[in-house]
Amino acid sequence: MILEFSRIETLEGVTRTPYNQYDSVILPLKKYLKDNGVDFDINARVTDIDFKDGLGITATAIHLEGPDGRERIIELKEGDACFMTNGCMTDNATLGDFNTAPKYKPENPMSGDLWRRVAAKKPGLGNPEPFFGNPQQTNWESFTVTCRGNMLLKMIEQFSGNVPGSGALMTFKDSSWLMSIVVAAQPHFRNQPMDETIFWGYGLYTDNIGDYVKKPMRECTGEEILIELLHHLHFEHSQEEILDTIVNVIPCMMPYIDSQFQPRKKADRPQVVPEGSTNFAMISQFVEIPEDMVFTEEYSVRAARIAVYKLLGVKNKKVSPVTQYKKDPGVLLKALKTSFR
Helix, strand or coil, X not given: CXXXXXXXXXXCXXXXXXXXXXXXXXXXXXXXXXXXXXXXXXXXXXXXXXXXXXXXXXXXXXEEECCCCCEEEEXXXXXXXXXXXXXXXXXXXXXXXXXECCCCCCCCCHHHHHHHHHHCCCCCCCCCHHHHCCHHHXXXXXXEEEEECCHHHHHHHHHHCCCCCCCCCEECCCCCCCEEXXXXXXXXXXXXXXXXXXXXXXXXXXXXXXXXXXCEHHHCCHHHHHHHHHHHCCCHHHHHHHHCCEEEEEEEEECCCCHHHCCCCHHHCCECCXXXXXXXXXXXXXXXXXXXXXXXHHHHHHHHHHHHHHHCCCXXXXXXCCCCHHHCHHHHHHHHHHHCC
């Protein structure tokens, strides 16, 4: 990320999609896959994976639990491949609303528990404990604000000097929650009504008491989080007028959202295709890819490519290498100049 250091205040190097990333990235991918025969089994929970006894790593069955609580088992045949997401940073995310605080429930993270069961069966499958064992260190809370009209967005634009979609995130450094907001280009969702505007924000220290709303962030309703934000923007004198335009404020509590950044031993993150594997790979932000950095779309794509190319024997394509900006004299010089600004 040394390339981004010299332009960190604008996030110029971050590619922005026309809409939110679900509408812009996930839905087109899903349509492409569905058109090519992929069967999406939703509302199902993977509870365990069986492996062949003895040396090596060969997945033999996937255990699923449906919405009715009934278990199904998918037996893997010769030539099948099993790709597992070993950890999800949105595990145990909970939503609130304008009048309700989200529940903070860090117990039994679904993907972390699955990873624990799988890692206990074979060596070389990593260790989820550093990532999913310290929710007090890995949690933060986001919130999405929906408004009728654009009055609040215009006020934020005047305050920051940034047209929606043009600036970096705005962090309130004196906030006890360390709040930030991001105002994307409008509309942010494909089906967003023309008379509504949307932005989102987050706070990193959810157990701290607010500066204006005297409660921990994680215990606040959507309305209380918005009021805290309006005070940091110095809009408190227009509070009632602004609240009259609010459609909803949805807080989202995420106990493991920073888990991929936790201190770890090298062996805690498994190889994408573990040593000795014949048909099993792990793809996530919790696998080991030398020189790459987690929390990026590139990391997810690179992990998937490594898994597919290796397990399926793809010879005519190569995984794009990580660009070594830390060895580029021009990039290093810009970073050095920035550090003395």
